[in-house]
Amino acid sequence: MYEVIFNTHDVVLLMTAYQCILFALLLLTIKREHYIRNVFLAFFLLQQAAIPLDILISFGAEFRHIAIEWSPNLFYVFGFGYWLEGPLLLWYTRSLIYKDYHLKLTDLVYLLPFILYVGYQLLFYYSLDVSDKKTIQEQYDLALAPQVMNYVTLFREIFRVVLGVICLIEIKRYTQHIRTNFSDIDKIDLTWLKILVIGFLVIRFWAVLVAAMIILSIGFGISTDFETMGLLGNYTTFLLVSVLIFFGLGHSSVFEGLEQKQTSEPEPIKDEQEPELQKDKIKPELIDQVSRYMETEKPYLTPALTLEKLAGQLRIQPRLLSNIINRHFDCNFFEFINSYRVEEAKRMLADSHYADKTMLDIMLDVGFNSKATFNTLFKKKAGMTPSEYRKTVQPVTT
Template identity: 45%
Template sequence: MTLKKGKKLSRYLLAGFLITQAAIPLDNLINFGEAFKAFALNISPNLFYSFGLAYWIEAPLLLLYIRSLVYKNYKLTIKEALYFIPFILFAIYFTNDWLMLDNEIKMSALQNNNIEQAQILDRVIHLIRECLRFIFGIFCLIELHKYHKQIKNQVADIEDVDLTWLKILVLGFLVIRINAIFVALAIIFSYEMGIIVDHETLGLTSNYVVMFLITGLIFFSAGYSTIFKGIDKKLVNDESDEVVNTFNPEEISQIEEYMRVKKPYLNHLLTLENLANQLVISPRHLSSIINRHFEKNFFEYINYFRIEESKALLVTDKYRKTTMLDIMDMAGFNSKATFNTFFKKLVGVTPTQYRKDFWEKYNNDK
């Protein structure tokens, strides 16, 4: 929360999520750890179950954190407040069912409390909670899928805006939530149906995996999310949009001439919005032209011109001894990996081989 880099909202959402990830194991320690249980009883019976409220808000917080990274200028909406309705409902139920009781009744209940004696309603609520966490995990994956689908329509360099690390972590959390559903079902089977399932081992395994996932989230979010600018949600292509197959020929000519003469692709930081401003065309319309007329996404379109530029540089005598890194830089590429991969894909050989073949042929012809 005290970091200066990155989006303020993203930092606060991540901080909130990490706080819940501290509260959840604390809830487990108080309720199931023998030494901790006695310690908590001496302080206050209200410590029991209270930290479990974090289960109901950690999943929405992770989803909102992902959205704050994925989308540029992201702001929380009133609609997203609905995500916290289950938390509010459970908090009301919890307050009435536990917090409002006299301390003597709480102490008496806790002295003989064990998982076998829990009410069926509590087991069902537990299962509902884990199912909701799983659903939010699916929402997280959907947001990341949209991002990966749209990112190449808005930027020409994707190395600095890669959220693969977050997708891997979200998948990890999703597996944990699936495991949590099995734990909830195992408890019901074991104590309501007499079908014994080792839910303790499942739960402990989940706890250790969460520890590694949280460590990874802290490491990667601190190192990568601070430089991530996200995509513009207003420019995300909606599949329900009307498909336009033909465009104004003057617009097409304007774009082609501008690319040929002004060479905007030489700007390492070029984005769809930048180019649209230069052409005095709306970014959404430009994206539509590039996708449907030129049959490329923005990433492919811009890097095609960069490859053509690098090919011209490689066969120019002035740059015959220039390093590949300098050629790459002069052509507008930020990433050596993107340069080599795209060059090989479009030309069929590596940049080094292309230059070697050309100058060998040139010398032989002389």
């Protein structure tokens, strides 16, 4: 008769690991652009593959016994994945949102829990004889294990949640940054990163709940169904990994990254204007300089206009220009530039000389690259869509 080694729950764990390994190899061997961020993502996926393998070896209904017979050294060897998930996800996030990102010495502080884990296992488990390890695994019972280990597990899950929250903070800061420095943000797609971070953050919150339930059940005698909760977490992880891989394979922008190509602009002259950043008042002549330049030179007609480029054209510091826009015009750079674009569009729509131009032509002429953004901002400022506005300002031809 055939012996059943893997049940349905085990198969889900194996499929999760298989998908992660396959996608990681794809990133490392096929895609060469933005290689450093692909390396971070690949190692994150390999770490994700290690976690279900650790669960399978430690808690698999039948496979645990087979693993003991094969080699007790299999236990805990994949446990490193738990401690590397947070740092790798954070580094991958930063490699996407920061230009030329590379690890610094301070980043290695996130590896301290991992180093402690490896040191502990080497000292208190792998230094033992094979027979002793086998005995430990054969006699293992979660209810009889040292309670301190359950608290270590809780700390581990909280650690992963904390680094996930840091990832969200980084994404929020970057979102604010692009609205402050870019006038065209439609090509900057954060969808992949948000799904990745939020998805795993939700799962890690779930893992914290499971760890807390284990402590309540074993340490305080409060009945909880932590086993079912843990299984649901495994299935959810499998679904999340499947969605991420499907999304990644179907959207090339996932691999193109978020870096914006920069064109050369005149270097802003450093002068005595910079101290104005610390003052409540901004020199009126600077405000006039910005307003006059926007009206006469119309730099907003350039779709890829950035704060740095406009500051270079004005020959003032980018931080000073941002300060002027935020304080005097009471908006961010994205809103500032696109308000001029909307006004230019309104002028063209009201001018009979442009009556033969399509809405798409006008949209592109005034600097917009996205019809959705054009319609949304136009309606927000004019109270109606561009088509409705054209009908109200141009006489009906008979």
